[in-house]
Amino acid sequence: MSRYLRPRVVGASVFFTVALADRRARTLVEQVDALREAVRVTKAERPFRIDAWVVLPEHMHAVWTLPEGDADYSVRWKEIKTRFTKSVGRVGPRSASKIARGEAGVWQRRFWDHHIRDERDFAAHLRYCWWNPVKHGFVERPVEWPYSSIHREIRLGQVEPEWAGITFDGAFGE
Template sequence: MQYRRADVKGGTYFFTVNLAQRHLRLLLNHVEILRAAVKTVKQRHPFHIDAFVVLPDHLHAIWTLPPDDADFSTRWMLIKSGFSRHITMNERRNASRISKGERGIWQRRYWEHLIRNENDFERHVDYIHYNPVKHGYIHQASEWPYSSIHRYIKAGVITNDWGCGVDSNDKSDYGER
């Protein structure tokens, strides 16, 4: 079966992008390189970042693309390659990656989900902001420095104590149904 990605011009998408070696902390160790890669791609291929969180070994994002554009794949390829070019090459690479001249930093594929309505959007934003708590890195979502939650708090959309008191095993309100 051939996998087909959603192709909606001007669509809003949720993404999960993982490192190939999930035990590494490359994304936090080099978060400024990641930010620069995203900024460079955004300048050349505009999109709006609705929500974003960076964890040690993966990231989640929600983007809205321009009305005449559905090409998020090129954007992710450019972000991943822009990041990789600035990281010292010492990762494991299998024969396939070596033969294709690929680095072994990122998983080749990523998860994408077309946001379907306002409720779907809100659930995925909540999932993004709660993810560092879910993984046990912090106790309160606002403690995580690499998250768009701070923009939502500053705008008054949520309070600084948002997500406190939620059982981290109860994911029903945080995008994992």
């Protein structure tokens, strides 16, 4: 079995994809308040900046920037996933290995991460987060999706409200 070693870059900005084990579930949007609380508590204990976040029914994308001197995003995700699972009190189908590890079966075991290389890469991944609900056919414009940080960015004047109407081909770095 291969062993994946995650990069340990202090103060990095990182793009994530985190998914539920059941890719047909709607648990994340149905229990979005529990997810927000899990993030809030974890962030208070182990600070990080949320640059973008979008929650879809069965997966989510986020861009975080870690504090200087800190590279441990895996522990943060473990805490968020654990708190959410305990809060909603659900157990999904579990394989023998998940049972042996004491896992509830709600989440896919791993998550996908990409360390941001530069400002262009950063901007592309922010756009990807915001555009994802459109890509999956949930809405026609990013601003129509309620579970997205694009609303915060528009409110703070960091993204023009008109951005929500542009087309996006999904390619990074464009």
